Amino acid sequence: MDLTDRRTLLKLTGGAGLVGLAGCLSTTDDGGDGDDGSDGSDGSDGSDGSDGDDGSDGSDGDDDSTEAYEIGMVDSQTGSLSSFGERNQRGVNLALQHVNEIGINDRELDISVEDSESENQGGIAAAQKLVNQDGVPFLIGAVGSGVSLAIYESVVEGTDVVQLSQNSTGLELTDFPGLLRMSPSGLSQANALADLIAEDGYDEVALTYVNNDYGQSLADAFVDAWEGEIAYENSHDGDQSSYSGVISEMDSSDAEAWLFITYQAEFATMVNEVFSSGYEAQFYGADSVSGDDVLENTPEGSMDGMKIVVPSAPVEEENYQTFASAFEDEYDRQPTSWAAYAYDCVINAALAIQAADEFTGEALQDTVRRVSGPDGEEVTSFEAASEILADGGGPDDVDYQGVSGPIDFDENGDPIGFLQVQEVQDHDYEGIDFIEG
Structure with missing residues (x-):
């Protein structure tokens, strides 16, 4: 899959496809x-x-x-x-x-x-x-x-x-x-992340994921799709005040690419600890690490260059633009x-x-x-x-x-979907590509 050349929205099919009010x-x-x-x-x-x-x-x-x-x-x-x-x-x-x-x-x-x-x-x-x-x-x-x-x-x-x-x-x-x-x-997310990290030139990755069904299943799918080396793989519990142990172990793995599959609050804590410790790595993330809560609770410059794969609406379509x-x-x-x-x-x-x-x-x-x-x-x-x-x-x-x-539900109850690649630029999320899973 060539992410560099794709600049148009691609429709995905099947379950493995990517990605006056008061009183109402x-x-x-x-x-x-x-x-x-x-x-x-x-x-x-x-x-x-x-x-x-x-x-x-x-x-x-x-x-x-x-x-x-x-x-x-x-x-x-x-x-x-x-x-x-x-x-x-x-x-x-x-x-x-x-x-x-x-x-x-x-x-x-x-x-x-x-x-x-x-x-x-x-x-x-x-x-x-x-x-x-x-x-x-x-x-x-x-x-x-x-x-x-x-x-x-x-x-x-x-x-x-x-x-x-x-x-x-x-x-x-x-x-x-x-x-x-x-x-x-999330299967399409896992496949897209594996392709993205490889195409960016990395052959080993350090991976941490939140210890629940979401984190475990997405991490397992990524490991299945990843053809390089997993230098570090470990889960973490949610709602912790510190993840310094996880961050230290990821740094000790010597992997230059770090993948986070977790939620906004947990990821913001991790980013702050990476930043204060002076560690350096290329960050990647699943959709759940992207959001205003992360931007508001992390220092500017602490995530610049990070790439995140998120489900996306077909933003070029007229009905989406009307909705927006x-x-x-x-x-x-x-x-x-x-x-x-x-x-x-x-x-x-x-x-x-x-x-x-x-x-x-x-x-x-x-x-x-x-x-x-x-x-x-x-x-x-x-x-x-x-x-x-x-x-x-x-x-x-x-x-x-x-x-x-x-919204063509398949036999498994899954819809068609789209995925977007975001990059953190100047402490904000910028869409840089739409991709097919």
Whole structure:
């Protein structure tokens, strides 16, 4: 793969492919928790009237009810992935605004959100409330792969509830086809990082990764893809006050290329310790080390030249640019790819609801993949897709093209995706390439 010559966005296929708002989103302080790093909203406005645990409120999509359709979301408002939650909340709120400007069968969409606190058990508790007590038929969540899997195995599996993760990239999700995700698998990231480091001229690497499902699976995939020498490989626990031992061992390995697969807070601590110790290396990173929290908590010049591979939206496409413009108008900042994934989760859910015969998990299981499948008419907005459905079209008549890219879920529940290479320049992230996995 020649990264140097690629300067156009390449579409990737399959599971191994790379990479007015008040009142729209209800919030509360008594939610559950989970470590999935979702869009960051954490509230619940109560039950939708269901008396069962199959995620159904018993209402028909074509009835005369004016009550809002209510779905659920498990998000990281607190904990190690809360920065992802904050980013994603903006995408969710913007999507709700766009959906409710049009409506679904003359009704609005509400999202009841519970905080996961970025922990597996918290995610399970949050999902139990949403599914078993509130009776939601559609659950968005989570960001952290371990949390998404914990929710699916403990709460969702065996029910008709649709679970669609906004940001989980863990490789193991591919083994659970009933668990859908909007962001691409991390396998493509691992392959791209191996190619990138080799093409930069390095033949050995020191690797550290966070000790959880996300870190372990991505590290294993990188080691499988890497054809050079692994001079150092070790995990580290999250939420530690110091990683001086890890940094010292990486330096002692004599590898000139260091790869970090961890989260923003942990990586910022590592960067500060590298900088204060005077160590020098070429840094590389997976997507989870990139973010404002790192920039704000590390010295200028401490990361310059670092390269990071991140999932990316198709930024050259018109529908993404329209989304980005609306996002900047609303929030005075550019969206991240994570916000785009969260946005598309909401739009996909809204279209699945409109296309279904009734508002039940069983009905939504039938429509959630089809409204963005390749058989229908390509549309790039909720409004255009909704018009097709309102005019008598069915789920196979619509092919919603998301702002994060095409959403053609494969048999494993994985989407098409894109990857971008970022480089730290003048203590900021600059996109330097889009690549194919």
